[in-house]
Amino acid sequence: MKTVTMVAPVNIAVIKYWGKRDEELILPINDSISGTLSTDFMCAKTTIQASPQFKENKFWLNGKEQNFDSPRLDSCLKEVKRRASPSCPILNWKIAICSENNFPTAAGLASSAAGYACLVAALAKLYKIEGDISSIARRGSGSACRSIYGGWVQWIKGDRPTGEDSIAIQLAPVAHWPEMRVLILVVNDERKKYSSTSGMKKSVETSDLLKYRASECVPKRVEAMKEAIFRKDFESFAKITMEDSNxxxxxxLDTFPPCVYMNDTSHSISDVVHTYNECKSSNRVAYTFDAGPNACIYLLESETEEFLSVINYVFPPSSNTGYLKGLQVRQKPINKELEMMFQEKKHRPGALKYIIHTKIGDGPRMVEDSLLNDAGLPKNL
Amino acid sequence: MKTVTMVAPVNIAVIKYWGKRDEELILPINDSISGTLSTDFMCAKTTIQASPQFKENKFWLNGKEQNFDSPRLDSCLKEVKRRASPSCPILNWKIAICSENNFPTAAGLASSAAGYACLVAALAKLYKIEGDISSIARRGSGSACRSIYGGWVQWIKGDRPTGEDSIAIQLAPVAHWPEMRVLILVVNDERKKYSSTSGMKKSVETSDLLKYRASECVPKRVEAMKEAIFRKDFESFAKITMEDSNxxxxxxLDTFPPCVYMNDTSHSISDVVHTYNECKSSNRVAYTFDAGPNACIYLLESETEEFLSVINYVFPPSSNTGYLKGLQVRQKPINKELEMMFQEKKHRPGALKYIIHTKIGDGPRMVEDSLLNDAGLPKNL
Incomplete structure (x- = not known):
């Protein structure tokens, strides 16, 4: 019997991936760039156990048994096994996979990216794969390829129809920009969310503007963003991040029928960020929104206390406990000047569910405590 | 003393005007197309009086005296006088202008288009101008040029730097498509609205996508829309209208900082329209949104009762009186099949303020009852 347990991070794109040129191989129409978040507060954790005793493959996700015959799981597993040495002794053993997120899936955060990165990293370890595995993670969920590396990561779209050049590379490690912090503002929302897979498919089919974005806008932005990250130029980083999210x-919205992911609260957060930056006469804070209403805020450590004082003022918690999760900071009241700017923007308590305060972190890593017992069954069922 | 009183219509664009190539002359970066609404329920009304007795020019708008030295009023007046015969006896008399809208300005509807069309039409009558006056109305407010004609109107962007070829033309009169109806769904909204003048200026300065829209997308859509109107092809008309609004x-949204005009209620209306059209397996209803949260719905007379039954169900009025203004229809309850589709989309009462039901109508026309008394003062002050 052989067991591997790993954790893998979430990543938040600052240049967005939206649109595939190949649905099957998950090849994107443009490059994207992301920051990888620390696994301390948000991560996927996956145990894979291989045993000659197992009669069949099994898969549990967040405590619920899943059908093993998922095309995406299947293509990851096939590709890992293809790359394994033919002499690998466990190649024909059946496996049990158990995966969990340590953050609420209800938050609508990029859980599939962390999940597939973790799965592929664990499979690669189990079957002793050498070399880049980001193109394998990509087959599970496109943006999962970026969670294979820590720090700042670029997903290069590649040109070949086979997809082997569509891989992630690390632009800079965590230590390059240690001051960077991230706030996830989890928005209370009842709206039914449409999947990003079907949304981006519809966009490719119907949005005229997407072609122009992918071919003309993004290539320039990718270069400008790499430059901003290399030079640790927060001002430019923030502007490009917000422009690309928008x-x-x-x-x-140019998709037909339109895909609307941001709601009024999301737009209020964007407005608070722009107003804050105007007060400071520079871009101190940047928002970015994925395929859901939650905001992800990039900012430097020096700005966190003050910006959090504004968020707490504009979006008061409905109860005082557990509003700020993750890294803790000194809570300070909003200052008079900012209060004047924001007093007409105050929301009812509870417009935000909670805030996760985290930072840039490393890629997937092995851990000790397995999610499966020796019988190949989840310890927590 | 000479007095002219006119009424002029609102128009609702189906191919949108957004972005000027010349701020001073109000020259657009793309053509646009609109339907002119009946003056029965929404119009501007303007009286202009010229008298050798008047000591100075005066201007009242919705009962409040305005500064006469507005650059836009000034350029309309100058252009009309330039085109008048030099022998026109009243050319040097001072004038009093009094203008009113018969619909709430709070509704955030295109009141400046109707207002400037009315002003210019009245000035043209007063000073006996011959020929096209749409290029003069354009100097007051861009989209006002389209309110100079009834029915279906195209504003041709023109190519000359002087702007004399940037004019509106009638594509088809009211009688061409008499079945067309319009619903204005007035959304309750507290958000402060930014002006479309500053919004479109920011878009021209910051949106990369706008250049592509103006040069590549709109020209094709204008041709397709003209074809749809000429052929009375509602299916295509509806699709292009919604696509262009989106x-x-x-x-x-691609503008920096972004201009957000639609709110959650606006997006819910869009969703109701798409769901309704899906139920009917064809585009029976089309939405379009201007620089504000209110929806304008185009639909054929045959669809009004049923679609209104859905709107009344999804957006129940907060009180039963005065919810439907304008053309009255038989109120019928929603049928069972539609109720099933919409029961999870129901809003709290009052999400919509009220609905104006109207139709396509004619251009500006003279009327009898003056807004000014013989002393050149507003009758209602």
């Missing part, structure tokens, strides 16, 4: 949601 | 709001 353009992505513009494309969603 | 693309316009996509451009607003």
């Amino acid at each position: 353009q992505f949601h513009a494309i969603c | 693309q316009f709001h996509a451009i607003c």
Whole structure:
């Protein structure tokens, strides 16, 4: 019997991936760039056990048994086994997979990216794969390829129809920009969310603007963003991040019928960020929104206390316990000048569910405590 | 003393105007197309009086005296006088202008288009101008040029730097498509609205996608829309109308900082329209949104009762009186099949303020009852 347990991070794109040129191989129409988040507060954890005793393959996700015959799981597993040495002794053993997220899936955060990165990293370890595995993770969920590396990561779209050049590379490690912090503002929302897979498919089919974005806008932005990250130029980083988030949601709206992911609270957060930056006469804070209403805020450590004082003022918690999860900071009241700017923007308590405060972190890593017992069954069922 | 009183209509664009190539002359970066609404329920009304007795020019708008030295009023007046015969006896008399809208300005509906069309039509009558006056109305407010004609109207962007070829033309008169109806769904909204003048200026300065929209997308859509109107092809008309509204709001979101005009209620209306059309397996109803949260719905007379039954069900009025203004229809309850589709989309009462039901109508016309008394003062002050 052989067991591997790993954790893998979430990543938050600052240049967005939206649109596939190949649905089957999950090949994107443009490059994207993301920051990888620390696994301390948000991660996927996966145990894979291989045993000659197992009669069949099994898969549990967040405590619920899943059908093993998923095309995406299947293509990851096939590709890992293809790359394994033919002499690998466990290649024909059946496996049990158990995977969990340590953050609420209800938050609508990029859980599939962390999940597939974790699965593929664990499979690669189990079957002793060498070399880049980001193109395998990509087959599970496109943006999962970026969670294979820590720090700042670029997913290069590649040109070949086979997809082997569509891989993630690390632009800079965590230590390059240690001051960077991230706030996830989890928005209370009742709206039914449409999947990003079907949304981006519809965009490719119907949005005229998406073609122009992918071919003309994104290539320039990718270069400018790499430059901003290399030079640790927060001002430029913030502007490009917000512009690209807005353009992505513009494309969603240009889709027919439109995909609307941001709601009024999301737009209020964007407005708070712009107002805050105007007060400071520079871009101190950047928002970005994925395929859901939650905001992800990038900012430097030096700005966190003050910006959090504004968020707490504009979006008061409905109860005082557990509103700020993750890294803790000194809670300070909003200052008079900012209060004047924001007093007409105050929301009813509870417009935000909670806030996760985290930072940039490393890629997947092995851990000790297995999610499966020796019988190949989840310890927590 | 000489007095002219006119009424002029609102128009609702189906191919949107967004972005000027010349701020001073109000020259657009793309053509646009609109339907002119009946003056029965929504119009501007303007009286202009010229008298050798008047000591100075005066201007009242909705009962409040305005500064006469507005650059836009000034350029309309100058252009009309330039085109008048030099022998016109009243050319040097001072004038009093009094203008009113018969619909709430709070509704955030295109009141400036109707207002400037009315002003210019009245000035043209007063000073006996011959020929096209749409290029003069354009100097007051861009989209006002389209309110100079009834029925279906195209504003041709023109190519000359002087702007004399940037004019409106009638594509088809009211009688061409007499079945067409319009519902204005007035959305309750507290958000402060930014002006379309500053919004479109920011879009021209910051949106990469706008250049592509104006040069590549709109020209094709204008041709397809003209074809749809000529052939009375509602299916195509509806699709292009919705696509162009969505693309316009996509451009607003691609603007930096973004201009957000639609709110959650607006998006719910869009969703109701798409769901309704899906139920009917064809585009029976089309939405379009201008620079504000209110929806304008185009639909044929045969569809009004049923679609209104859905709107009344999804957006129940907060009180039963005065919810439906304008053309009255038989109120019928929603049928069972539609109720099943919409029961999870129901809003709290009052999400919509009220509905105006109207139709396509004619251009500006003279009327009798003056807004000014013989002393050149507003009758209602």
